[in-house]
Amino acid sequence: MVVVRELFPLVGVDVALFCVDDDGLKVLLVKRAEDPYARHWALPSGVLKPHLDDSLMAAARRVLAHKVSVELPHVAEVSTFSGPTRDPRGWSIATLFYALLPKDKINALVRNKVEAVQWVSATSTRHRLAFDHEEQLQAALRALRSRVEGDVLPLHLLPEKFTLTQLQKVCEAILGRALDKSAFRRRLKGSTDLVELDEYERGPQRPAQLFKAREGFTF
Amino acid sequence: MVVVRELFPLVGVDVALFCVDDDGLKVLLVKRAEDPYARHWALPSGVLKPHLDDSLMAAARRVLAHKVSVELPHVAEVSTFSGPTRDPRGWSIATLFYALLPKDKINALVRNKVEAVQWVSATSTRHRLAFDHEEQLQAALRALRSRVEGDVLPLHLLPEKFTLTQLQKVCEAILGRALDKSAFRRRLKGSTDLVELDEYERGPQRPAQLFKAREGFTF
Structure with a gap:
């Protein structure tokens, strides 16, 4: 297998x-069941299966579905690590x-082969x-922050x-970091990704209007 | 080889x-010498050689050096295409x-295996x-534009x-598109990537001050 690796790299x-959640931004770690790095914490990962996967992104969705039973969350490429x-x-x-x-789907996770x-x-x-x-985690954080610093709203992290x-x-x-509320609201005014609903959330304060992402919104 | 591909994808x-140059933004195309797509125009491309390359980026530099004899231009990852x-x-x-x-290195190109x-x-x-x-070309253009729309200066495209x-x-x-000169100059004032030189370019207009990129600048 070592000889083969010199011709064909491992692809995953x-x-x-x-x-x-209420405590801030969280990332999912899995404890690996198998070598290498058995019993170490890691990001969910898997090997490409060309007979099953139509693309690397499809492989990422399969790995998530298989290891932690998460179906179809929003997935975006960050970059490729190699060597x-x-x-x-x-x-x-x-x-x-x-x-x-989204926060309301967190509890649906189950584990498999971890x-x-x-x-x-x-x-x-x-x-x-x-x-x-x-x-890799640092690279993913930078990519996510850079989109949110730009003009993109992370609506995929919110409930419907x-x-x-x-x-x-x-x-x-x-x-x-904290954002200035009025500057943030002004930025939202220009967004075509938000759809106002004629529904309000009741709470201890005055009722707050509800919004949803426009049809077909992608991050 | 087809059977092997089902286990080991082709990696390149x-x-x-x-x-x-004076006519705007240019991209280099090579006419392929070999199949597949022999005699078609393409971006320079090559197969990963694990025994030669320490990373995919090293492979990209090797391909450029080999096919068109360009050494060490600035290289950045865009994304991965697969399937x-x-x-x-x-x-x-x-x-x-x-x-x-940089424009002043354009003429150094030679061709090899294309x-x-x-x-x-x-x-x-x-x-x-x-x-x-x-x-892929469209994806590379979007990535380049997005960096320049952000806060990054494309100093690697300029002479020293x-x-x-x-x-x-x-x-x-x-x-x-055209940029407003005074807004552009204001943006440059905040940049720590530019170093003022005590040198001026002479021309038909009044002499223009010369600048260079700071030591260690990366795009």
Whole structure:
């Protein structure tokens, strides 16, 4: 197999699955059941199966569906990690994707072929991750933040209907800093991705209008 | 080999090499010498050689050095194209990079293992490109524009010493639209990437101050 690796690198996908809960931005870690790095925490990852996958992104979706039973969250490519030393099995390529899961779907996770799963703070994982996954997590965070700093709203992290305050809190959790409310509301005014609903959330404060993402919205 | 492809996809790199000359933003095309797509125009591309390459980016640099004798231009990853149908040889992965070449190095190109090379307008190539290279070119253009729309200066496309007018022209060529001179100069004031020189370019107008990129600048 080592000889084959010199001709054919190992090809796989890694996924940084993010959600935002009341404690901030979280990323999903799995405890690996198998070598290499058995019993180490890692991003969900898997080997490309050309007979099953139509693309690397399809492989990422299959890995998520298989390992933690998450179907069809929003998936976007970050970049590809490659080289002779990042995997003890030999020359390897791993294309990293990030995926976004709404808070109300967090509890649906089950595990399969991993020893354990946990959501940890994305900005202070406190675990030494397998392979180059720490570096990958940082790259996924940069990619996510760069989109939110730009003109894109992370609506895939919100439930189907949400208030503008909830949206601001999700953006703040991603960026790691507070946003000025009136500047944020002005930015939202120009967005064609938000659809106003004639529905209101009741709470201790005055009722807050609900919004949803426009049909076909992609991050 | 077809059977092997079902286990081991073909892994390669493609490079969109850009420069800016007086006619605008150009991209380098090569006429392929070998099948598949022999005698079709394409982006420079090559197969990963794990025994030679330390990473996919190293493979991209090797391909450029080998096919068109360009050494060490600035190279950045765009994204990865993958699937069972994009290459007639079977399931394949191609990681796309863009590379930037200063105008004064354009003439250094030689060709090797390709029938011909040409610089064409990046925004209207008028050629049907091999594989999915037309789609790749559009992705490379979007990535380049998005960085220049952001806060990054494309200094790698300029000669070692340049005027601010030359810098503005390069940005305009990439973005495909005119920029307001005073707004552009204000933006440059905040940049830590530019170093003022005590040198001036003489011309028909009043002498223009020359600048260079700061040591260690990366795009």
